[in-house]
Amino acid sequence: MEALSDHLKVMVKVFRRECHRVLDSERTTIHGADGMLMMLQLAIAEVSKKHGGEFKVPLSDVLMAWKHLLLDKLHLPPPDFARLENYDLIREAYESFLKRSNTVDLLDIFSMYKQLRLVDLDPDEPVSAIQMFDFLSGNTEVQERPDSSVPSTPSSQSRRCSAQVKAAVRRVFCSYLSLLVNSKDDMSLALTLDVPSRALGRQAFTDLKHAAQDKNMSLFLAVTSFVRAIQLGGRGYAPAESDPLRKHVKGLSEFVTFLDNLEEILGEVPDPSVCGARLVTAIRSALVKGRSSGDAVHAAAEETTAELKERIFHLHQIQKQNTNSSGTGISPARPKAYAVNHATAYGGRDTVKVLLALLDEEAVTAPCQNKAELLSEDQPVLSGAEGTCFLTLFRSPEVASGCSPEPLKTRVQSRLDLLKPKAKDKVIRSQFACTYNDEEPPLNRVLEFPSTSQVPTCVHPAPKTVPPVDEESPSDGEETTSDKPAPAAENKKQSGARRGAALAPRSGNAQNRSRGSTGKTGAPMQNKGNKRKQVDSEQHGGSENEPPLKKQPASVPVKAPGKNVGKTLSKKKLIAGQGTLTSFFRV
Structure with a gap:
């Protein structure tokens, strides 16, 4: 009723006038019923979190604790239902928040009014404990808020x-x-x-x-x-x-x-x-x-x-x-x-x-x-x-909103997925793939091109050198004459001598190299067409340029007249790796 609201204002005015007797600061503010309920909700949430739960509280627990708090501070008989499990801790947290904020609630005003009122000026108590309980609980019809222009009837x-x-x-x-x-x-x-x-x-x-x-x-x-x-x-x-x-x-x-x-x-x-x-x-x-x-x-x-x-x-x-x-x-x-x-x-x-x-x-x-x-x-x-919402502001954002293990499992799985290396898409590499800057070399490159510290697993044997053939060897000459005619053998010896002179090391005798290349008569070098024919003939009939694994027994040519025969035969001795190099450059 309107009279109750006026009585509450009188009680607050007396407190404001004499509060310097019980408080250290005259700037202490007062929390109404709504503020008290919001602080109680916060206190319950803090106690619930401290004892292993979440920073959350059901509405039923808040209303239960609210009724117990009102009856305790007004010194009225407790209700029939039991208290919450941690009610003492909840009330301690509630009172601590009030003290820390330099505030008081209406229940504190009611309890301090008896000490602060002057008998001459305020002879009677304007509000009783029962009326205060009904007011804070919302059981009494009081004057509406100044801002409540909306009627209390059901609306849209x-x-x-x-x-x-x-x-x-x-x-x-x-x-x-x-x-x-x-x-x-x-x-x-x-x-x-x-x-x-x-x-x-x-x-x-x-x-x-x-x-x-x-x-x-x-x-x-x-x-x-x-x-x-x-x-x-x-x-x-x-x-x-x-x-x-x-x-x-x-x-x-x-x-x-x-x-x-x-x-x-x-x-x-x-x-x-x-x-x-x-x-x-x-x-x-x-x-x-x-x-x-x-x-x-x-x-x-x-x-x-x-x-x-x-x-x-x-x-x-x-x-x-x-x-x-x-x-x-x-x-x-x-x-x-x-x-x-x-x-x-x-x-x-x-x-x-x-x-x-x-x-x-x-x-x-x-x-x-x-x-x-x-x-x-x-x-x-x-x-x-x-x-x-006051409770939402004080809740830390890191705290999970639910107690089910599914959200945690989902978060862990998503974290593991982020830590896994991402698979790279396979792309067709062009002929300029050697210019790519890869983070990791492909596996085939590692296997095909080992480092210098690795020992090679397969090494080709070095080509065997053919010893020089003596000019007076009747047995070899007989085998040669029986297999092939003498003119063809003589041509092969001359072509082998020219190629041996071309591939001979430069540290050798310059005069012999020049004589082997031009001959006594000063004949010019063969052109590219003749070299192509010469390579084809050597692939079928030559023996010094064959691969080392398929090397046939060398046939000894027949002794031919001439002054340059001995020098040509001495040039048939191959250097190390010459046969492999020659087979590599074959067309």
């Missing part, structure tokens, strides 16, 4: 999606304003890091989360310290090249620059109404950049901007009336320890008060009736890459 799918987008956009607006008040709020940073899109997806957020955990600092301080070290530190203080955040320098710098612009507006504009309007307008400009007027995010941003501007102006007028009621028209001086910004700067002090009042009102609004819609990972896409 497009209208429900529009309401969900509007709620997500309003959450982003309040997260940016919360960072200006409380920079340690990790939830606000997670919801605004990549909204609008800055190419800072889950991998960038995971690297940032690990860096903050290693240095034991908040996410915002980890971002700003990294960017400042690059911008102002120089080489000596710049992060190492191996730093994982080096891959996201551009996006992180854009995020820090945008927050610097908001801080500049907050410190330079003294009027809270004007300053708040400029802050909201700057956030709207960033969200609608690059979007058409018909886009759902564009329409939600325009509507949220108008509502927040009006609400900031109204809160500023209320604070001015409270200040004027003191009589002097000037806010009384307060000790430095109780200053909103701890006396570090005066600029923006009044605006921070207005922003705190706005965030406190957002915390006491009615919780989301559809818990599945709030906690589902299928959130509206505001950054152009991924949804704005």
Whole structure:
């Protein structure tokens, strides 16, 4: 009911007025029912991952733990059903997140109200424990959110999606304003890091989360310290090249620059109404950049901007009336320890008060009736890459999404396929294949052309030299005369003498070589046609140029008259390899 909502606002105002008695910082922000439920889901997922499971939690476990948490902190009897297995660890993780973020929830406000309220000013307790439980559980009809212009009756799918987008956009607006008040709020940073899109997806957020955990600092301080070290530190203080955040320098710098612009507006504009309007307008400009007027995010941003501007102006007028009621028209001086910004700067002090009042009102609004819609990972896409689900942002991208061994087997098999050498296509090699630069020589080339270190398996024997024949050998002469006529033998001897002289080594007697080639009469050398005939005749009847394996017994020619006969016969002795070389050049 409307009365319950007003009572909750009174309780929060008392806490804000006297919080310096129990808290170290007056910039402590308050999480509403939706924020509490999102943090509880994150705590359950972290505990589940720590004990060997995945970073994932069913919706039923969240709702079960949510009911136990409400009854425990309100000191009410526990429910009939049993607790979760690791409920104590879940609550410890939940409280640790609140403390680390410099935030409190509505249950803490309710418990501290009894200590902080003044009996003279606040004689009665506005809200009971049962009413608080019903409010946070969603069992009580309370005043609708200021932005909920959509009726609660069943509507079309497009209208429900529009309401969900509007709620997500309003959450982003309040997260940016919360960072200006409380920079340690990790939830606000997670919801605004990549909204609008800055190419800072889950991998960038995971690297940032690990860096903050290693240095034991908040996410915002980890971002700003990294960017400042690059911008102002120089080489000596710049992060190492191996730093994982080096891959996201551009996006992180854009995020820090945008927050610097908001801080500049907050410190330079003294009027809270004007300053708040400029802050909201700057956030709207960033969200609608690059979007058409018909886009759902564009329409939600325009509507949220108008509502927040009006609400900031109204809160500023209320604070001015409270200040004027003191009589002097000037806010009384307060000790430095109780200053909103701890006396570090005066600029923006009044605006921070207005922003705190706005965030406190957002915390006491009615919780989301559809818990599945709030906690589902299928959130509206505001950054152009991924949804704005709080649990998805904190999940590392390396973790598998399922527990079945099939995805792992598939990934291993694909990795093995990549490591296998790729088979090369067989191509027809041309006559210029020797000019190709192959990575590995073909197998036939390796076998046909072994290296010099390998021992040859087959070696042809050297041709046997024919000893010179004596001129007075009657037995050889008889065999020759009986086989072939003397004129033919004499011609063969003369042709063999000429070829022997042509293939003789150059280190021999030059005079004998010249005489053997031209003869005593000075006859010229034979032409190519005669050489062709000579080779043909030698293939059929010659014996000195036959291959070594098929060499026939040499026939001794008959002694012929003449002075050059002895010299011609002496030239028939072949050098080593001459027979093989001669057979190689045969046509």
